[in-house]
Amino acid sequence: MSRFDIFRESGNPMFNENKLKLGIFGPNVNNSCSMTLADTTFKPDFETNVKIAKMMEDAGYECIVPVARWRGFGGSSNFNGRCMETYTWAAAMAAVTEKIYLFCTSHVPTMHPIVASKMLSTIDDISKGRIGLNTVVGWFPKEMEMFSGKKMEHDKGYQYATEWMEVVLRMWSEQFFDHKGEFFEIKDGWQEPKPSQSPRPVLISAGTSTKGREYSARFSDFNFGYIESMEHATEWTNFMKKLAWEEYKREINTFTTGFVVCRPTEKEAKEFYNYYVREQGDWEVANIICDMFGIESSSNSAEFLTKARENFIGGWGGWSFVGTPEQVADEMIKLSKTGVSGTLVSFLDYMEEMPYFNENVLPLLEQAGVRNPIKEDSTITEPILNA
Numbered sequence: 416m417s418r419f420d421i422f423r424e425s426g427n428p429m430f431n432e433n434k435l436k437l438g439i440f441g442p443n444v445n446n447s448c449s450m451t452l453a454d455t456t457f458k459p460d461f462e463t464n465v466k467i468a469k470m471m472e473d474a475g476y477e478c479i480v481p482v483a484r485w486r487g488f489g490g491s492s493n494f495n496g497r498c499m500e501t502y503t504w505a506a507a508m509a510a511v512t513e514k515i516y517l518f519c520t521s522h523v524p525t526m527h528p529i530v531a532s533k534m535l536s537t538i539d540d541i542s543k544g545r546i547g548l549n550t551v552v553g554w555f556p557k558e559m560e561m562f563s564g565k566k567m568e569h570d571k572g573y574q575y576a577t578e579w580m581e582v583v584l585r586m587w588s589e590q591f592f593d594h595k596g597e598f599f600e601i602k603d604g605w606q607e608p609k610p611s612q613s614p615r616p617v618l619i620s621a622g623t624s625t626k627g628r629e630y631s632a633r634f635s636d637f638n639f640g641y642i643e644s645m646e647h648a649t650e651w652t653n654f655m656k657k658l659a660w661e662e663y664k665r666e667i668n669t670f671t672t673g674f675v676v677c678r679p680t681e682k683e684a685k686e687f688y689n690y691y692v693r694e695q696g697d698w699e700v701a702n703i704i705c706d707m708f709g710i711e712s713s714s715n716s717a718e719f720l721t722k723a724r725e726n727f728i729g730g731w732g733g734w735s736f737v738g739t740p741e742q743v744a745d746e747m748i749k750l751s752k753t754g755v756s757g758t759l760v761s762f763l764d765y766m767e768e769m770p771y772f773n774e775n776v777l778p779l780l781e782q783a784g785v786r787n788p789i790k791e792d793s794t795i796t797e798p799i800l801n802a
């Protein structure tokens with residue numbers, strides 16, 4: 416039986432039968448994924464997050480992935496500057512939700528792996544087996560400099576993350592162990608409680624570089640990433656599956672992210688996009704982020720640069736799902752045919768826009784067979800104990 420079968424048999428939503436899984440990205444940070452000054456009722460506070468999560472559970476979404484952020488990017492919105500820390504966020508969310516799978520997003524250089532493994536085991540208990548881990552090495556220099564004066568060099572970050580994850584996995588599965596590596600020395604490592612999930616909490620990571628993808632292939636169940644086209648989505652998924660199998664004899668899936676503007680008519684959807692992206696977009700922060708990613712005007716056309724900035728403003732560079740319910744559903748159905756397992760989505764205003772999406776797009780996805788109608792017994796009630 417493969418690791419994925421074990422996850423599926425335990426009722427883990429991340430491995431359910433839905434061909435296109437759905438989650439949301441970044442409800443714990445100000446502006447969530449939209450770099451804009453447009454009006455919204457969205458607040459990155461616990462009360463709002465609970466309301467969103469309940470709405471998602473009622474509609475059968477699979478997961479929530481929070482953003483880990485330690486300071487804002489500047490601009491008039493100070494985009495993502497206000498951020499609920501994700502382990503404490505997940506613990507609290509776990510206590511008030513029942514079905515949805517939650518992730519912690521953890522910058523590995525900011526925390527000892529023993530502290531992380533124990534916090535995750537604790538949240539595993541609170542959530543009855545609904546917590547997973549998104550590891551990130553940190554790419555935003557100013558936030559990483561707050562911890563140790565300088566950001567770890569990129570590839571070294573993944574070396575560090577590899578050893579960090581090896582320690583976490585041993586804490587979860589072994590009784591007593593010694594470890595001496597380049598970054599950690601552990602004598603007689605021991606931890607209780609262990610996670611109840613079998614084989615372990617779901618691991619995700621979003622590396623896109625060579626080292627980042629290698630890291631995902633080695634440890635993660637899902638490699639998260641941005642897509643450039645439907646063809647690119649297929650190539651990326653095939654690449655990751657081949658890499659994981661050839662190098663590590665492991666299975667892996669892929670998962671992307673996008674933003675939704677869904678309205679009864681195409682005209683309304685496009686007008687709203689125009690309002691929050693082109694008119695009210697925080698172009699200052701989009702420029703700051705494009706500069707950090709090295710998207711330069713000297714090597715790209717003006718048209719490409721505008722599109723790149725618009726995508727960042729629209730939803731952190733994710734795929735755009737803009738249109739009528741039929742148009743949005745069609746795009747999602749196309750995505751499900753690429754081999755990608757699912758997409759995170761973001762809305763400018765979750766409380767105002769998500770109900771319309773749930774009522775009008777989800778039934779179309781069900782009709783197309785890429786999602787099943789919600790099952791009443793989809794709660795993970797009795798976690799299978801670790802083998």
Ligand SMILES: Cc1cc2nc3c(=O)[nH]c(=O)nc-3n(C[C@H](O)[C@H](O)[C@H](O)COP(=O)(O)O)c2cc1C
Nearest residue numbers: 482483520551553554621622623624627639640672
């Ligand atoms: C869906 C998604 C979520 C991410 N979440 C975070 C995050 O919360 N914090 C962070 O610092 N980086 C985050 N990243 C950035 C990645 O961890 C990674 O650094 C980036 O994709 C570049 O890949 P590389 O590290 O292989 O160069 C995210 C990326 C994606 C695609």
